Amino acid sequence: MLRLTGKAAVWLFTALNLLLLYWLVAASFKTPLEIFRDPFGLPYTWFARGNPFRNYLYAWNQAEFGHAFLVTVVLVAAASASIVLVSAPAAYALSRFGVRGSGPLTGFLAIGMGVPMQTVIIPLFVGLAEIGLTNSLLGLYLLYVALSVPFTVFLLTGFFRTLPEETEEAAALDGASPLRTFVSITLPLARGGMVTALILNAIGLWNETLLAIVFIQENSGFTLARALFTFYGAATYQSEYGGLIAGVAIVVLPMLALYLLLARRIIAGLTLGAGK
Amino acid sequence: MPGRRALPGAVTPHLRNRRRLFWPFTLPAIALYVVFLVGPAVATVALGFTRWSGAGPATFVGLEQYGRLLGSSSFRDAFVNTLGYIVAGGAGTFVFAFLFTMVLRGMRASKTVRAILFFPNIVAPVALGMFFGFVFKYNPGRQGLANFLLESIGLPAAGFLRPENVTWVVIGALVWSSAGFYITIMMAAVDRIPPYLYEDAELCGASPWQQFRAVTLPLTWDVVGIAGVLWTIGAVKIFEMVFVLAGPGTYSPPSRTWTLAVYVYDRSFGAQGTPEYGTACACAVVMIALVTVLVTALRRVMRRERLEY
Amino acid sequence: MKRTYLAVLALALTACGAPAAPAEDEFSLPTAAAYFTTACPEAGTKPATDKELTYWSMWTKDEPQGKVLRYAADCFTRKTGVKVTIQWLGRGYLRQNLLPALNTGTVPDLFDQDLTTVKAAIVSAGGTRALDDVLSLRTGDGTVRDVLPAAYRDTSAIKDDAGRLFAVPYIVMGNAWWYDRKKIPGFTAPTTMDELYALLGDRSVALDGDIGYYAAWYFDQLAARYVGPGGLARAAQDPTGRLWKSDPGFLKAAEHTARIATHLVDGWDAGKFPQIQQRWADGDAAYLFMGSWGPTETREYLAKQGGDQSIDYGSFQFPLPPGATHDVIEVQQIAFGVTAKAKHPEAAKAFIAYFLTRDLLAGMPAVADSLTPRSDLPVPSDLADLKAALEDPAKKHTLFMDGLDGVADGTFAEQVFYPANNDLLRGKLAPAAFVDRLATATAAFWKTQG
Numbered sequence A: 001m002l003r004l005t006g007k008a009a010v011w012l013f014t015a016l017n018l019l020l021l022y023w024l025v026a027a028s029f030k031t032p033l034e035i036f037r038d039p040f041g042l043p044y045t046w047f048a049r050g051n052p053f054r055n056y057l058y059a060w061n062q063a064e065f066g067h068a069f070l071v072t073v074v075l076v077a078a079a080s081a082s083i084v085l086v087s088a089p090a091a092y093a094l095s096r097f098g099v100r101g102s103g104p105l106t107g108f109l110a111i112g113m114g115v116p117m118q119t120v121i122i123p124l125f126v127g128l129a130e131i132g133l134t135n136s137l138l139g140l141y142l143l144y145v146a147l148s149v150p151f152t153v154f155l156l157t158g159f160f161r162t163l164p165e166e167t168e169e170a171a172a173l174d175g176a177s178p179l180r181t182f183v184s185i186t187l188p189l190a191r192g193g194m195v196t197a198l199i200l201n202a203i204g205l206w207n208e209t210l211l212a213i214v215f216i217q218e219n220s221g222f223t224l225a226r227a228l229f230t231f232y233g234a235a236t237y238q239s240e241y242g243g244l245i246a247g248v249a250i251v252v253l254p255m256l257a258l259y260l261l262l263a264r265r266i267i268a269g270l271t272l273g274a275g276k
Numbered sequence B: 001m002p003g004r005r006a007l008p009g010a011v012t013p014h015l016r017n018r019r020r021l022f023w024p025f026t027l028p029a030i031a032l033y034v035v036f037l038v039g040p041a042v043a044t045v046a047l048g049f050t051r052w053s054g055a056g057p058a059t060f061v062g063l064e065q066y067g068r069l070l071g072s073s074s075f076r077d078a079f080v081n082t083l084g085y086i087v088a089g090g091a092g093t094f095v096f097a098f099l100f101t102m103v104l105r106g107m108r109a110s111k112t113v114r115a116i117l118f119f120p121n122i123v124a125p126v127a128l129g130m131f132f133g134f135v136f137k138y139n140p141g142r143q144g145l146a147n148f149l150l151e152s153i154g155l156p157a158a159g160f161l162r163p164e165n166v167t168w169v170v171i172g173a174l175v176w177s178s179a180g181f182y183i184t185i186m187m188a189a190v191d192r193i194p195p196y197l198y199e200d201a202e203l204c205g206a207s208p209w210q211q212f213r214a215v216t217l218p219l220t221w222d223v224v225g226i227a228g229v230l231w232t233i234g235a236v237k238i239f240e241m242v243f244v245l246a247g248p249g250t251y252s253p254p255s256r257t258w259t260l261a262v263y264v265y266d267r268s269f270g271a272q273g274t275p276e277y278g279t280a281c282a283c284a285v286v287m288i289a290l291v292t293v294l295v296t297a298l299r300r301v302m303r304r305e306r307l308e309y
Numbered sequence C: 001m002k003r004t005y006l007a008v009l010a011l012a013l014t015a016c017g018a019p020a021a022p023a024e025d026e027f028s029l030p031t032a033a034a035y036f037t038t039a040c041p042e043a044g045t046k047p048a049t050d051k052e053l054t055y056w057s058m059w060t061k062d063e064p065q066g067k068v069l070r071y072a073a074d075c076f077t078r079k080t081g082v083k084v085t086i087q088w089l090g091r092g093y094l095r096q097n098l099l100p101a102l103n104t105g106t107v108p109d110l111f112d113q114d115l116t117t118v119k120a121a122i123v124s125a126g127g128t129r130a131l132d133d134v135l136s137l138r139t140g141d142g143t144v145r146d147v148l149p150a151a152y153r154d155t156s157a158i159k160d161d162a163g164r165l166f167a168v169p170y171i172v173m174g175n176a177w178w179y180d181r182k183k184i185p186g187f188t189a190p191t192t193m194d195e196l197y198a199l200l201g202d203r204s205v206a207l208d209g210d211i212g213y214y215a216a217w218y219f220d221q222l223a224a225r226y227v228g229p230g231g232l233a234r235a236a237q238d239p240t241g242r243l244w245k246s247d248p249g250f251l252k253a254a255e256h257t258a259r260i261a262t263h264l265v266d267g268w269d270a271g272k273f274p275q276i277q278q279r280w281a282d283g284d285a286a287y288l289f290m291g292s293w294g295p296t297e298t299r300e301y302l303a304k305q306g307g308d309q310s311i312d313y314g315s316f317q318f319p320l321p322p323g324a325t326h327d328v329i330e331v332q333q334i335a336f337g338v339t340a341k342a343k344h345p346e347a348a349k350a351f352i353a354y355f356l357t358r359d360l361l362a363g364m365p366a367v368a369d370s371l372t373p374r375s376d377l378p379v380p381s382d383l384a385d386l387k388a389a390l391e392d393p394a395k396k397h398t399l400f401m402d403g404l405d406g407v408a409d410g411t412f413a414e415q416v417f418y419p420a421n422n423d424l425l426r427g428k429l430a431p432a433a434f435v436d437r438l439a440t441a442t443a444a445f446w447k448t449q450g
Helices: A002-027 A032-037 A054-062 A065-096 A102-114 A121-130 A137-161 A166-173 A178-189 A191-207 A210-215 A224-237 A241-275 B013-020 B022-047 B064-071 B073-104 B110-122 B125-135 B145-152 B163-190 B195-203 B208-219 B221-236 B240-245 B260-267 B277-307 C002-014 C064-080 C093-101 C115-123 C132-136 C193-200 C217-227 C231-236 C248-261 C275-282 C294-305 C345-355 C381-390 C400-425 C431-449
Strands: C052-057 C083-088 C110-114 C168-180 C287-291 C313-316 C328-338 C396-399
Touching: A002 A241, A002 B073, A002 B110, A002 B125, A032 A241, A032 C294, A054 A065, A054 A241, A065 A102, A065 A137, A065 A178, A065 A191, A065 A224, A065 A241, A065 B022, A102 A137, A102 B022, A102 B221, A121 A137, A121 A210, A121 B022, A121 B277, A137 A191, A137 A210, A137 B022, A166 A178, A166 B013, A178 A191, A178 B013, A191 A224, A191 A241, A191 B125, A210 A224, A224 A241, A224 B125, A241 B110, A241 B125, A241 B163, B013 B022, B022 B277, B064 B073, B064 B277, B064 C431, B073 B110, B073 B163, B073 B208, B073 B221, B073 B260, B073 B277, B073 C400, B110 B163, B125 B145, B125 B163, B125 B240, B163 B221, B163 B240, B195 B208, B208 B221, B221 B277, B240 B260, B260 B277, C052 C064, C052 C093, C052 C345, C064 C083, C064 C345, C093 C110, C093 C115, C110 C115, C110 C345, C115 C328, C115 C400, C132 C345, C168 C345, C168 C381, C193 C248, C217 C231, C217 C248, C217 C287, C217 C328, C217 C400, C231 C400, C231 C431, C248 C400, C248 C431, C275 C287, C275 C294, C287 C294, C313 C381, C328 C345, C328 C381, C328 C400, C396 C400, C400 C431
Parallel strands: C052 C083, C052 C110, C328 C396
Antiparallel strands: C110 C328, C168 C287, C168 C313, C168 C328
């Protein structure tokens, strides 16, 4: 009995999630009247008028999501790659070199995951303003890289520990230098973990809003989440619900696509730290 | 663990070579960490003892900012709400996660269901907040999705976004969007429990609840503890969802819906007038203290409980 | 005299398309489309050295006001050679963008917002420069001092503590009760509170309760009539909080406010702006107390809905409640400011003067349905009632909310006034309890401000 009701609850919850997703996608093609009068119906007005992508075009051009999309893709790609580039050697050294103090040092870095962003944002803003890196994508890039280090190092130490050591030792016996061993033996073996770290950071940064709000002032540097935040205010004044929901969809749908491709890896990665 | 093979006594030349690379490998990460996180955190603590508007010199005022926080009703609201998010939201999420572990185990399509439930975790909170704003709106004739559903099964529509309700709506939205993450963590742990334990329990006629109490919970206790820590860390910094869902978007939401994170923002970068960096930093210190206290307490409680099994 | 002129104009405007021959010195508004094709007027002031200018705007690119400003900026570039870079940032930007940026190197030359917000956010932080010299600059037709009536440039609301002008206005706003003339034939504006209550009927008042600023207007309007301009601000700034109780006008205003609250539509406190004002536009509620931008926003909403509804906008002011002696009307202005750190102040000032040229500023009424400070610009028919009220010599001008929303940089309203006012409207606080709460909360507030 309990199991049956439980099952019903699970399916209901799952169905609800799918319904919300459907609602979002359908609404992004609708007029405001259709969105609220007929939430489950298929969109028709914009299709009938021969302009089915009207909301998306509005968000893309008028609300400048097009430009923000480009900025976000470049920024997120550069930052995620840099994060892994900085974190992987550190995680490798901390987990595999057996240097005394590695454990406490790893713990020291891991504490950073528990520090809420709000607690460091004011000195960061003042400091970056001092060297002219506010309202600058370079400044935001630096922040993204630096603030993602704790999580990524933590994730990758967990990953490097699971790698077999034999191949490395064999390479060392063959006379390969440690750096070479790292680059040609360990890194290829660790590719899976690093790709996971890359993806997880990309997801996190794609959705990052607070830093982008505080650190970017001009339209040209807006990321998608930042643009959405600003558009939200404007869209309500203009009753631009269609464009707004299309804007939400522009932020969400790329994540959905990524997720459909890589769900298993994303889930495994995000739960790795906790699951061990 | 294979990685722990190198004992201090038996240092091979290979290992010694590698150790020379230790600092070159770790220094960039540690430097970034210290410059962008540790340093600013220390600076925040220091600024919490000053009055500063961001321009000119900061004045040292001792504990005055903390006194102001205590005297401010919006800070008290923010503090109580943040605790509410951590406790009520946490309870909701974990009840959900436990319920699902009872059911999902051995269910066909379990992986698919998990994947669907997990998805909201990778959606920007700011987008989720806006989305729920539409879902919960109250507007006869043009109801949001929630009231549309209520009305279509013959129930009266509800004012979800009233100031006294909206905190609960945000908690609900939070539980909904993060449940998938904790379900997945829990299920990953449950999957490692040998199936014969459940089979034995079933032979003894144990109900799903009894199986959960006797098998699942004790064997996943570690993971529950870690999940609790993760939840606490995440819940203390809730910002975007509250800002967007509880407010009109352009202005700060009503102060009775604030969290500590919103308070920090409102006193610094969202200030209507001169920023009060000192007050904001003092509140940020409260956030750090809250995380530290709760996480420590949680770890202690979980450790003690665990001894019972 | 003014009134007849306006009435004639309103008629001419409603008879859209009919080529009403304008009198010689009378200027008729172009249509929105025609505005964007009118030839750029010559600039009266050309900056000698500045070749560029950065402007952070409270509008978005797609809003009518944004389009007008874009057009003016392009004209300015054509006539003076100064390149104008505009950031479209929306209403929240002054706090989210400009204020934090004041301490950094990224500061615009020119920005705009309503006077209270500019004063609370930027002037108090020392972020603006005095603009008194702009008054002597030439627009395309006359100096700024000539084209701006004294009522809109010589008030305390637009001057800093030292008495210097910190902003130059280009839009004038009022607030009023709005209704649809088509739905209420034979409407006469109420002259007493009893007439007002009779008019409001059952659950007929729309209010977006999540915006504390809008919800505050009933009490604020009524209280201003009892205690006069400046009275609210004084009470708010009284560190003992006793003024709220010593002047009986506040209690009377609270009693009337509580009564108006019983007429609010169902769900006014459970919506998200601007849903409830849209319900008014849809006809769910008969009355809406809103700023002069109400018609602009609701018309855009109706157009975007894809239906064919329209509203014939009429408006009226609060009557004088019994025993009240101050016949006031609330005014707010949207104005340009120039930052203290501006790199191109000369160009910014020249642009301000240029935009006040009649043919350019005409875009605000013609395209954006707004009132301007210039008295030689025709008034959009939606706002004819409001403009008449603003020019009524019997009514004393006072700032929106008496500037209460700018007290203590805005934190007073947010922490003390809005929550109490909300509870009053929701019936959680009786009028007397509301006044008590204001008194104690005001005292407590100033204690922590120390």
